[in-house]
Amino acid sequence: MINIAVLGYGTVGSGVVEVIEKNKEMVNKKSAQELNIKYILDLRDFPGDPYEEKVVHDFNLILSDDSVSIVCETMGGVGAAYQFTKQALEKGKSVCTSNKELVARHGPELLAIARDHSCNYLFEASVGGGIPIIRPLNYSLTAEKIEAITGILNGTTNYILSKMEKEGAGFEEVLKEAQENGYAERNPEADVEGYDACRKIAILSSLMMGRNVDSEKVYTEGITNITAADFAYAAAAGRSIKLLARSRAVSEDEVLAMVAPFMIGRDHPLAMVNDVFNAVFVTGNMLGDSMYYGRGAGKLPTASAVVSDVIDCARHQGRVIMCFWDQGNARLSDISSEERSFFIRGKSGEERTVESAFPEGRLIRIEGRAEDFGYFTPVMREKDFMEKCKALEDVVLGRIRLL
Amino acid sequence: MINIAVLGYGTVGSGVVEVIEKNKEMVNKKSAQELNIKYILDLRDFPGDPYEEKVVHDFNLILSDDSVSIVCETMGGVGAAYQFTKQALEKGKSVCTSNKELVARHGPELLAIARDHSCNYLFEASVGGGIPIIRPLNYSLTAEKIEAITGILNGTTNYILSKMEKEGAGFEEVLKEAQENGYAERNPEADVEGYDACRKIAILSSLMMGRNVDSEKVYTEGITNITAADFAYAAAAGRSIKLLARSRAVSEDEVLAMVAPFMIGRDHPLAMVNDVFNAVFVTGNMLGDSMYYGRGAGKLPTASAVVSDVIDCARHQGRVIMCFWDQGNARLSDISSEERSFFIRGKSGEERTVESAFPEGRLIRIEGRAEDFGYFTPVMREKDFMEKCKALEDVVLGRIRLL
Numbered sequence: 001m002i003n004i005a006v007l008g009y010g011t012v013g014s015g016v017v018e019v020i021e022k023n024k025e026m027v028n029k030k031s032a033q034e035l036n037i038k039y040i041l042d043l044r045d046f047p048g049d050p051y052e053e054k055v056v057h058d059f060n061l062i063l064s065d066d067s068v069s070i071v072c073e074t075m076g077g078v079g080a081a082y083q084f085t086k087q088a089l090e091k092g093k094s095v096c097t098s099n100k101e102l103v104a105r106h107g108p109e110l111l112a113i114a115r116d117h118s119c120n121y122l123f124e125a126s127v128g129g130g131i132p133i134i135r136p137l138n139y140s141l142t143a144e145k146i147e148a149i150t151g152i153l154n155g156t157t158n159y160i161l162s163k164m165e166k167e168g169a170g171f172e173e174v175l176k177e178a179q180e181n182g183y184a185e186r187n188p189e190a191d192v193e194g195y196d197a198c199r200k201i202a203i204l205s206s207l208m209m210g211r212n213v214d215s216e217k218v219y220t221e222g223i224t225n226i227t228a229a230d231f232a233y234a235a236a237a238g239r240s241i242k243l244l245a246r247s248r249a250v251s252e253d254e255v256l257a258m259v260a261p262f263m264i265g266r267d268h269p270l271a272m273v274n275d276v277f278n279a280v281f282v283t284g285n286m287l288g289d290s291m292y293y294g295r296g297a298g299k300l301p302t303a304s305a306v307v308s309d310v311i312d313c314a315r316h317q318g319r320v321i322m323c324f325w326d327q328g329n330a331r332l333s334d335i336s337s338e339e340r341s342f343f344i345r346g347k348s349g350e351e352r353t354v355e356s357a358f359p360e361g362r363l364i365r366i367e368g369r370a371e372d373f374g375y376f377t378p379v380m381r382e383k384d385f386m387e388k389c390k391a392l393e394d395v396v397l398g399r400i401r402l403l
Numbered sequence: 404m405i406n407i408a409v410l411g412y413g414t415v416g417s418g419v420v421e422v423i424e425k426n427k428e429m430v431n432k433k434s435a436q437e438l439n440i441k442y443i444l445d446l447r448d449f450p451g452d453p454y455e456e457k458v459v460h461d462f463n464l465i466l467s468d469d470s471v472s473i474v475c476e477t478m479g480g481v482g483a484a485y486q487f488t489k490q491a492l493e494k495g496k497s498v499c500t501s502n503k504e505l506v507a508r509h510g511p512e513l514l515a516i517a518r519d520h521s522c523n524y525l526f527e528a529s530v531g532g533g534i535p536i537i538r539p540l541n542y543s544l545t546a547e548k549i550e551a552i553t554g555i556l557n558g559t560t561n562y563i564l565s566k567m568e569k570e571g572a573g574f575e576e577v578l579k580e581a582q583e584n585g586y587a588e589r590n591p592e593a594d595v596e597g598y599d600a601c602r603k604i605a606i607l608s609s610l611m612m613g614r615n616v617d618s619e620k621v622y623t624e625g626i627t628n629i630t631a632a633d634f635a636y637a638a639a640a641g642r643s644i645k646l647l648a649r650s651r652a653v654s655e656d657e658v659l660a661m662v663a664p665f666m667i668g669r670d671h672p673l674a675m676v677n678d679v680f681n682a683v684f685v686t687g688n689m690l691g692d693s694m695y696y697g698r699g700a701g702k703l704p705t706a707s708a709v710v711s712d713v714i715d716c717a718r719h720q721g722r723v724i725m726c727f728w729d730q731g732n733a734r735l736s737d738i739s740s741e742e743r744s745f746f747i748r749g750k751s752g753e754e755r756t757v758e759s760a761f762p763e764g765r766l767i768r769i770e771g772r773a774e775d776f777g778y779f780t781p782v783m784r785e786k787d788f789m790e791k792c793k794a795l796e797d798v799v800l801g802r803i804r805l806l
Binding site: 019020022023026027029030032124130131132135136139140141142143144145267269271272284285286287288289290291292293294295300301303304305307308310311312315322324 | 422423425426429430432433435527533534535538539542543544545546547548670672674675687688689690691692693694695696697698703704706707708710711713714715718725727
């Protein structure tokens with residue numbers, strides 16, 4: 001029997017308990033032994049909860065109990081979660097987490113501590129919710145040199161963009177609705193500004209590079225400037241708009257990483273990823289393109305990924321599972337030298353201005369839209385594009401990168 | 404250093420050598436030691452080949468060399484491949500294979516032999532080419548009760564159907580073209596009759612059930628009856644036609660499995676899987692739907708999957724990697740009691756006959772098509788549908804299941 005402690009009895013934590021309970025037989029079979037939830041750490045009490053008696057308030061109780069060998073950190077944040085994770089690993093207890101913020105911030109340090117204490121720090125649930133992506137990168141695509149990763153990594157923004165596309169609605173309106181039905185937080189900044197996707201692409205990029213990619217240095221742009229008009233032009237051009245988190249290995253120790261809205265062709269596999277679904281598109285030097293798709297968030301999908309880590313720990317007690325993520329930092333390329341096409345939404349009457357600033361592009365108009373026009377620039381350097389846009393501040397109403 | 408023998412220096416075998424060579428640094432790092440190709444078994448000689456000197460003709464040389472610990476079986480077939488695999492495993496040498504026919508036929512027996520000799524029999528490349536699917540099922544979705552698997556598992560047929568759809572061309576014409584450019588074999592039966600997809604879904608179903616699913620008992624229908632006309636009606640109804648391999652757990656020991664062309668909605672994630680790409684759509688009881696997409700065939704993608712197995716073997720020498728696939732057979736449900744809608748292509752003038760045989764369906768016509776009409780039946784039992792079709796032999800020109 002393996003004793004487990006769950007830190008944080010919120011959405012994911014209670015999901016972990018539910019998955020282990022509901023799929024008990026399967027989970028124990030796959031673990032090759034019985035998993036027993038011994039403690040649930042939370043500041044609150046849960047009178048009437050079937051696990052009421054397992055709830056404790058003092059982490060030291062868990063830390064000092066040598067019979068606990070696996071800890072699920074489902075608290076979130078980088079304060080207590082960091083301290084508890086570190087202390088648990090130093091005691092040789094494996095930690096499984098859904099906390100992308102902590103993994104992005106302290107991943108390599110915590111992995112090193114785990115290694116030194118012959119236990120494991122696993123974080124399948126930190127990216128893509130229930131989608132298996134960390135393990136495929138670490139265990140499956142091992143014969144590949146991963147060249148690039150492009151993901152739809154945030155369910156809230158994908159839900160908002162899908163809804164804007166389907167209903168022709170504006171950002172604020174859809175955000176409000178998403179907040180009302182629980183698909184967006186009351187403070188939606190981490191999602192809509194792209195910070196959440198940024199942490200996740202930093203984690204994936206670190207695994208791709210084998211070196212640490214500092215999430216705070218990743219260029220990040222959210223979706224707050226995307227309008228219903230942009231979707232109208234995208235549709236007219238046979239495209240969709242998605243918040244993409246992208247990463248490309250430039251050299252052994254240099255990576256280009258960014259988060260921004262992109263207009264993508266409708267025939268791209270990522271274009272069909274709608275609503276709260278997430279997907280990760282991986283390009284390897286032998287396999288070419290592969291994609292991993294599923295529910296990127298939600299109680300049970302996320303909990304399922306945490307429990308798959310628990311099972312992995314159970315089967316590897318005293319053995320370190322391979323994960324290449326060194327503490328040395330990868331260099332981040334300046335995105336301003338990237339080359340691509342851009343979409344511009346311009347102010348009506350200024351077609352000539354835009355055409356002469358970005359010659360040889362493609363102008364599109366939509367019947368009934370008198371106030372603006374659409375324009376696709378030829379392939380150009382990001383730096384040149386931005387400089388020209390700045391000079392045309394009153395003319396360029398909106399701009400979106402093309403994939 | 405780990406010594407490897409490659410059995411069969413054909414497409415996949417030479418790909419294995421190429422992947423290990425090209426990604427040497429990465430592969431050795433992930434293996435935590437150096438991989439060395441010591442032997443290549445083939446009946447032919449390869450004068451001028453850089454690996455010419457490693458080529459041997461006698462398997463016993465490999466078998467009796469205790470320094471060889473991993474064997475890649477890329478010969479195909481169920482004759483010598485079976486004997487060699489068995490003998491290697493009995494000697495404690497792990498075997499990695501792309502041979503779906505052998506895995507489908509003798510998987511559980513070979514897994515048991517591997518277990519008894521503390522080595523491994525791995526077959527990631529046997530389904531979905533380079534797409535990681537066996538390992539996600541075995542290692543990632545471990546906290547899930549897998550309820551259903553639906554896959555596009557054969558690249559040749561998917562290429563043919565995609566081309567028919569895009570170009571409005573007929574089956575024979577596209578097949579001929581596919582044969583000419585190497586996307587289809589000269590004897591295409593295993594692909595176009597669905598046998599290849601059948602073996603693969605039998606393997607996936609066996610892993611889903613933990614029991615053996617006999618591929619010879621899986622209902623299998625190919626794509627030879629699909630016409631350009633069927634695609635015209637599918638398009639008119641916002642649908643596509645795909646050869647799907649499906650499997651659903653009915654109970655602990657009973658499974659419903661089948662291979663057949665299906666009309667699927669364009670918004671289904673599998674609808675965007677075109678050309679030689681494959682995808683596996685998995686439904687779990689906690690995670691819900693997830694999908695794994697990529698190149699389902701081809702030299703390097705398939706070889707990459709074989710080498711990922713080699714790396715796994717290298718990291719687990721002397722230890723058995725978990726794989727639940729018992730020798731006991733799962734029961735196969737009779738598909739005739741399944742319920743679904745069907746598409747019928749009927750002979751013009753017989754609209755009334757079809758409508759009265761399958762009341763409350765939906766008739767569709769396409770301008771310019773005088774010879775036939777389309778009809779979607781309401782949901783009904785497969786058995787009832789087939790009986791009625793039989794009675795209308797002269798009226799029903801084509802029929803396709805709906806997903």
